[in-house]
Amino acid sequence: MRKPTLHDVAAAAGVSYATADRVLNARGNVSARAEAQVRAAIARLGYRRDVHAANLSRRRVYRFRFLLPSGDHGFFRSLRQSVLAEQAARAQDRVAVSLDAVPAFDGAALAGALARLTAESCDCVAFLGVDDPEVAAQVARLSDAGVAVLTVVSDIPSPARAAYVGIDNIGAGRTAGRLMALGHRGRAGRILPLIGTRAAQDHAQRLAGVAQVLDAAAGIALLPAVETRDDPARMRAAVAQALADAARPTGLYSAGAGNRGLVQAVAALDPAARPLVIVHELVPHSRAALEAGLIDAVIDQKPAEEVAAALDIMRALADGLPVPPAPGITPTIYVKDNLPAQPAPAPRGDDP
Amino acid sequence: MRKPTLHDVAAAAGVSYATADRVLNARGNVSARAEAQVRAAIARLGYRRDVHAANLSRRRVYRFRFLLPSGDHGFFRSLRQSVLAEQAARAQDRVAVSLDAVPAFDGAALAGALARLTAESCDCVAFLGVDDPEVAAQVARLSDAGVAVLTVVSDIPSPARAAYVGIDNIGAGRTAGRLMALGHRGRAGRILPLIGTRAAQDHAQRLAGVAQVLDAAAGIALLPAVETRDDPARMRAAVAQALADAARPTGLYSAGAGNRGLVQAVAALDPAARPLVIVHELVPHSRAALEAGLIDAVIDQKPAEEVAAALDIMRALADGLPVPPAPGITPTIYVKDNLPAQPAPAPRGDDP
DNA sequence: GCGAATCTGATAGACGTCAATCATTTTCTG
DNA sequence: CAGAAAATGATTGACGTCTATCAGATTCGC
Numbered sequence: 001m002r003k004p005t006l007h008d009v010a011a012a013a014g015v016s017y018a019t020a021d022r023v024l025n026a027r028g029n030v031s032a033r034a035e036a037q038v039r040a041a042i043a044r045l046g047y048r049r050d051v052h053a054a055n056l057s058r059r060r061v062y063r064f065r066f067l068l069p070s071g072d073h074g075f076f077r078s079l080r081q082s083v084l085a086e087q088a089a090r091a092q093d094r095v096a097v098s099l100d101a102v103p104a105f106d107g108a109a110l111a112g113a114l115a116r117l118t119a120e121s122c123d124c125v126a127f128l129g130v131d132d133p134e135v136a137a138q139v140a141r142l143s144d145a146g147v148a149v150l151t152v153v154s155d156i157p158s159p160a161r162a163a164y165v166g167i168d169n170i171g172a173g174r175t176a177g178r179l180m181a182l183g184h185r186g187r188a189g190r191i192l193p194l195i196g197t198r199a200a201q202d203h204a205q206r207l208a209g210v211a212q213v214l215d216a217a218a219g220i221a222l223l224p225a226v227e228t229r230d231d232p233a234r235m236r237a238a239v240a241q242a243l244a245d246a247a248r249p250t251g252l253y254s255a256g257a258g259n260r261g262l263v264q265a266v267a268a269l270d271p272a273a274r275p276l277v278i279v280h281e282l283v284p285h286s287r288a289a290l291e292a293g294l295i296d297a298v299i300d301q302k303p304a305e306e307v308a309a310a311l312d313i314m315r316a317l318a319d320g321l322p323v324p325p326a327p328g329i330t331p332t333i334y335v336k337d338n339l340p341a342q343p344a345p346a347p348r349g350d351d352p
Numbered sequence: 353m354r355k356p357t358l359h360d361v362a363a364a365a366g367v368s369y370a371t372a373d374r375v376l377n378a379r380g381n382v383s384a385r386a387e388a389q390v391r392a393a394i395a396r397l398g399y400r401r402d403v404h405a406a407n408l409s410r411r412r413v414y415r416f417r418f419l420l421p422s423g424d425h426g427f428f429r430s431l432r433q434s435v436l437a438e439q440a441a442r443a444q445d446r447v448a449v450s451l452d453a454v455p456a457f458d459g460a461a462l463a464g465a466l467a468r469l470t471a472e473s474c475d476c477v478a479f480l481g482v483d484d485p486e487v488a489a490q491v492a493r494l495s496d497a498g499v500a501v502l503t504v505v506s507d508i509p510s511p512a513r514a515a516y517v518g519i520d521n522i523g524a525g526r527t528a529g530r531l532m533a534l535g536h537r538g539r540a541g542r543i544l545p546l547i548g549t550r551a552a553q554d555h556a557q558r559l560a561g562v563a564q565v566l567d568a569a570a571g572i573a574l575l576p577a578v579e580t581r582d583d584p585a586r587m588r589a590a591v592a593q594a595l596a597d598a599a600r601p602t603g604l605y606s607a608g609a610g611n612r613g614l615v616q617a618v619a620a621l622d623p624a625a626r627p628l629v630i631v632h633e634l635v636p637h638s639r640a641a642l643e644a645g646l647i648d649a650v651i652d653q654k655p656a657e658e659v660a661a662a663l664d665i666m667r668a669l670a671d672g673l674p675v676p677p678a679p680g681i682t683p684t685i686y687v688k689d690n691l692p693a694q695p696a697p698a699p700r701g702d703d704p
Numbered sequence: 705g706c707g708a709a710t711c712t713g714a715t716a717g718a719c720g721t722c723a724a725t726c727a728t729t730t731t732c733t734g
Numbered sequence: 735c736a737g738a739a740a741a742t743g744a745t746t747g748a749c750g751t752c753t754a755t756c757a758g759a760t761t762c763g764c
Contacts, residue, residue, distance in 0.1 A: 005720055016743045021722075029741055031731090051444055052404035053720035056749045092403060174689035182648060182687075183534050185628070213689065276537070296534060330692045333685040335534075337526035337565065340682045357750055368713045373752075381711060383760095405750035408719050711760065718752080730741065 004045040013041035024049065051319065055094055062095045064314045066307075067113050067127040069104035073230070073257050074283025075303065076104065079153070082307040090311065097311070105200075107132025114138035117147060124148040124314040129156035129164070131201065136160075148317040152310050153301070154202050163323055165310045167301045169202045172331040173209020173255065176278045179297050179333065180210070180251045181217040183276040188219040189250035192242050196230035196256030206255040206280070223249060228258050236261030243269065251276040263289040282334055290336050298334040305329060356397040365393035376401065403671065407446055414447045416666045418659075419465050419479040421456035425582070425609050426635025427655065428456065431505070434659040442663065449663070457552075459484025466490035469499060476500040476666040481508035481516070483553065488512075500669040504662050505653070506554050515675055517662045519653045521554045524683040525561020525607065528630045531649050531685065532562070532603045533569040535628040540571040541602035544594050544627075548582035548608030558607040558632070575601060580610050588613030595621065603628040615641040634686055642688050650686040657681060 004012075010020035015034055022030045023038040030038075041047070054060075066083050069076045080099060087097040103109045110127060111134035117125060125142065129135075129151035136158045139149050143160040155164040180191055193210060195203040207225055214220045226242070228235040235258040242249055243265060252275050254262055259279045263286075266274055277295040279286055289295045306329055316323050356364075362372035367386055374382045375390040382390075393399070406412075418435050421428045432451060439449040455461045462479060463486035469477060477494065481487075481503035488510045491501050495512040507516040532543055545562060547555040559577055566572045578594070580587040587610040594601055595617065604627050606614055611631045615638075618626055629647040631638055641647045658681055668675050 007720085018743060018745090019741085022742090025722080027723090031741060034741080048444070050408070050720055052446075053408050053749090054722070056402070056405050056408065056719095056751095057721040058723080059749065092400070094404075171689055175687060178687040178689050179534070182531070182628075183537055185535055185537075186624070209689075272538070276534075330690045333687070333690065335527060335530040335685070337523055337530050337561075338682045338685065359750085370713060370715090371711085374712090377752080379753095383711060386712080402750055405719090406752070408721095408749095409751040410753085411719065706764095707762105709760105709762070711758105713756100713758080715755085715757105717754090720749105722748085723746100724748105725746085726744090728741100728743075730739100732739070733737090734735100 003050075004047045006047070006049070009038065009041045009045060009047045012045055013037040060094060062315065062318050063121065063123045064095060064097050064311065064318075065117065065122050065125045066097065066099045066310075067102045067110065067125060068099060069128060070101035071104045073104075074285060075257065075281045078283060079303040079307065082304040085304070086307055086311055095311065095315065102127070105130065107135050111135045111138050114142065117142060119145045119147050122147055123318045124150065126150045126152050126165075126310050126314065128152060129154045129161075131156055148314065150310060150313060150317075152306055153303075162317055163313050165306050165313065165329060167329050167331045169205035170209040170212070172280070172299055172301070173206035173211075174213050175209075175331055175333065176206070176253050176255075176280075176297075176299055177210040177213030177217075179278055180253065180276060181213060181220065183251065183296065184217070184220055186219070187250075188221075190221045190223055190247060191251040191253055192223045192239075192249040193225040194228055194235060194238060194252065194254040194256065194262065195225050196258070197227050198225070200256070203255045210253055210255075220251075228256065228261075230257040232258045232261035232264075234261070235259065236265045239265035240268075243275070249275050252278070254279040256280070259289070260285050263294050266294050282339075287339065290334065290339065293336065296335070299331050300334055301329065301331055355402075356399045358399070358401070361390065361393045361397060361399045364397055365389040412446060414667060414670050415473065415475045416447060416449050416663065416670075417469065417474050417477045418449065418451045418662075419454045419462065419477060420451060421480060422453035423456045425456075426637060427609065427633045430635060431655040431659065434656040437656070438659055438663055447663065447667065454479070457482065459487050463487045463490050466494065469494060471497045471499050474499055475670045476502070478502045478504050478517075478662050478666065480504060481506045481513075483508055500666065502662060502665060502669075504658055505655075514669055515665050517658050517665065517681060519681050519683045521557035522561040522564070524632070524651055524653070525558035525563075526565050527561075527683055527685065528558070528605050528607075528632075528649075528651055529562040529565030529569075531630055532605065532628060533565060533572060535603065535648065536569070536572055538571070539602075540573075542573045542575055542599060543603040543605055544575045544591075544601040545577040546580055546587060546590065546604065546606040546608065546614065547577050548610070549579050550577070552608070555607045562605055562607075572603075580608065580613075582609040584610045584613035584616075586613070587611065588617045591617035592620075595627070601627050604630070606631040608632070611641070611647075612637050615646050618646050634691075639691065642686065642691065645688065648687070651683050652686055653681065653683055 006020050007017055010017045013020060015038060019030060019034055020038050023035050068080055083097060083099045090097060102113050107130045110130050115138055125147060139158050140160045142149050148162045150163045151161050153166045191214060193207055195207055198204055211222050214222050226238045228238055239262050266277055278297045279295055280299050282298050282300040286298050290298055309329060313323055358372050359369055362369045365372060367390060371382060371386055372390050375387050420432055435449060435451045442449060454465050459482045462482050467490055477499060491510050492512045494501050500514045502515045503513050505518045543566060545559055547559055550556055563574055566574050578590045580590055591614050618629055630649045631647055632651050634650050634652040638650050642650055661681060665675055
C-alpha cells in the first residue's frame with residue numbers, strides 16, 4: 001500500500017479535495033459534519049502530510065536566527081562554529097540559519113537586537129538567556145508576534161520562551177563533585193572552587209552542585225569560592241596563591257572560563273604532586289592541557305549537539321509539531337582518552 | 353536572489369533544460385562541449401539540486417535495513433529501540449527503516465540473512481560486524497550489487513564495507529583505565545578485569561586499553577582477566593571469590609556484560625570499603641546500580657547516537673554524497689550525576 | 705553527399721501539496 | 735419563500751525535478 005495522499009483522504013471522507021484541504025489547513029468555511037468526516041478519514045488512513053511536497057509548493061524557507069556572544073572565549077567560538085556548520089548542512093532542507101553577534105552578558109544589547117526582529121524576517125530566534133526585564137519584554141513581544149523564541153546554554157525565567165536547550169548546571173556541578181570525590185576516595189581533601197562571578201547564574205549553579213555532592217562526602221572540604229572574572233591573569237594569580245598555601249588544596253574546580261591561567265599555574269608544579277583539576281568546556285586550551293596531563297577532566301556541554309538540538313526544535317516549532325521532548329543534553333566528561341577527533345575543517349556535501 | 357533551478361542552469365549554459373538534465377543525471381548522449389558548458393554554469397551559479405523535489409518526483413523511498421542481534425542483553429535491546437525510534441521519526445523523510453533480528457555472534461546466520469538481500473529490496477544494510485569469511489563474501493557481493501554496507505558497534509576488516517559507526521574500544525578501555533587511575537591517585541591497587549570472552553574482539557580491545565593506561569600508572573597492578581561468558585551467575589561467583597581473597601582487588605573493571613551478577617556481589621560488601629567499579633553500557637541494571645551508589649562509573653557507547661549517525665551515513669551513501677566524516681562516536685562516561693533523563697516512551701510527531 | 709549515428713530542443717505528464725477562483729448547492733434568516 | 739450567507743465541488747497553475755517521447759539538427763563514416 002502506498003502512503004495515502006490528501007486525495008485519498010478526500011475520497012475516503014466522501015468530500016472533494018478542496019474540502020479536505022480546507023480542513024487540513026484550517027481555511028474555514030467547512031461544516032462540522034464535513035470536518036468530522038475528514039478527520040475520521042485522516043485517522044483511519046493514517047494520513048500524514050508530506051512536508052516536503054508542501055514546502056516545495058509553498059516555497060517555504062525556514063528562517064532561523066541565532067544571536068550569540070561575540071567574545072573570543074573558546075566556548076562561544078565553538079558555539080558559533082557549530083552554527084555555521086549546521087548552516088551549511090541544513091541549506092538542503094530549506095533551513096536558512098543566520099548568525100548574529102551580540103555583546104556577551106549584555107541584556108540591553110540583546111534586547112536591542114531582539115527588538116529589530118519581526119515575524120516577516122524570522123520564524124524563530126535562539127540566544128543565550130540573560131536575566132533582564134528588557135529581554136523578557138522582547139521575548140513576550142516576539143512570542144505574541146508569532147516568532148518562536150528559545151534559549152540555549154542558559155535559560156531565562158520567562159514562560160514565553162518556547163524551549164530551553166542546554167545542560168542542567170547543577171547537575172554539571174554535581175558531576176564535577178562526583179569526580180572530585182572519586183579522586184579522593186575516602187581521603188581527606190580541600191577543594192578550591194574558582195568561578196567567574198557569583199552573579200552568573202550558571203557558575204553559581206555549578207558551585208551549588210559541587211557543594212551538594214561534597215557535603216555528602218566525608219572528609220572533603222569545599223573552600224570559599226574565588227571569583228576570577230573569567231580572566232586568565234586573575235585566575236593564574238589566584239591559583240598560584242592557593243597552591244603556595246601551607247594547606248594546599250587537593251583539588252581545583254573551575255566552574256567558569258579563563259582556564260589558561262589555571263593551567264599555567266598548575267604546570268609549574270611537580271606533576272606527581274599536583275592537585276586534581278577539573279574544568280568546564282572542551283576548547284583548544286583545555287584539550288591541550290588534558291592531553292598533556294596537566295588537568296584531569298573536562299566537563300563539556302557539547303555545543304555542537306546543543307545547536308543541532310536547538311535547530312531540530314526550531315523546525316518542530318515552525319511546523320507546528322509538538323516540541324520533541326528536549327533531547328536531554330547531559331554534561332559529558334572528557335578525560336585524556338575519550339576525546340573526540342579533532343574538529344574537522346567544516347565538512348560540506350556536494351552533489352550539484 | 354532565489355536559489356537557482358535547473359532551468360536557470362540550462363539558460364545560463366545556453367542549452368535546453370533537457371540537455372542540462374542529461375548532464376546532471378548522466379543520461380549520456382551529450383557532447384563534451386555541452387557538458388562542459390553545463391558544468392560551468394552549475395559551478396558559476398552555485399546550483400544544488402533540490403533533493404526533496406527530486407525525491408518527490410521520482411517517488412523515491414530510501415530502504416534501509418538493520419540486522420541486529422535478538423538477544424535480550426540490555427545493550428542490544430536499546431540498540432533495537434533506537435532503531436525503532438528513528439524508524440518513526442524518519443518516516444517523514446522518505447526513509448523506510450526495517451529491523452530484522454539475527455542470532456548474536458553467529459557469523460553463519462548473519463551471512464544467511466545477508467544472502468537474502470538484493471538491491472531491489474534494499475539500498476543499504478547495517479549490522480554488527482562478525483569476523484567470518486561467509487559474512488565477508490556477502491558484504492562483497494552486496495557492495496558489488498550496489499547495496500551499501502555498513503557496520504555498527506563492531507567492525508570487520510573487509511574494505512567493501514562503506515563505513516563503520518561505533519566507538520574505538522581501545523579508547524574505551526583506556527578511558528576506564530584513566531578513571532581507575534583517578535580513583536587511586538598514587539595509591540597502590542589491584543584491578544580485576546572481567547570480560548565475556550577473550551575471543552570477542554571488542555572485549556579484548558578494551559582489556560588492552562585499560563592495560564595501556566595502568567601500565568603507565570605507578571603502583572596499580574592489572575590482575576589476570578577472568579572470563580565470565582557474559583553470564584551473571586558466573587560473574588557473581590567470580591567477583592565474590594575475588595573479593596573474598598586476602599589481596600582483595602581495589603577495582604573491578606567489567607568490559608563485557610552480565611553485570612547484574614557483579615552488582616549483586618558488590619552489594620553484599622560494606623559500602624565504605626567496596627572497590628572502585630566501572631562497567632560498560634548504560635542499561636537499566638547498570639543505571640540502577642549507579643544511582644544506588646553500588647558502582648562508580650558506566651562507560652557507554654550511546655546506541656541512540658550510533659543509530660542516528662548510521663542513518664545519516666546511509667542517507668549520504670544513498671544520495672551519492674561524500675560520506676560525512678564519521679561523526680566520532682566517543683565513549684561517554686556516566687556517573688551518578690550526569691545521567692540522561694529516563695528514556696521517554698517513544699516520542700512521536702503528529703500533524704496530519 | 706547520403707544514410708546512419710549522435711546530439712539537441714521542445715514538450716508533457718507525473719509527484720503531493722498549496723493557494724486561488726468560480727460556479728453551484730445547501731443552509732440559515734426573517 | 736425569497737434572499738443572503740455559508741459550504742462545497744471542480745479546476746487550475748504553480749513548486750523543482752524526473753522521465754519519456756519525438757522531431758529536428760549536427761556530425762560522422764565512407
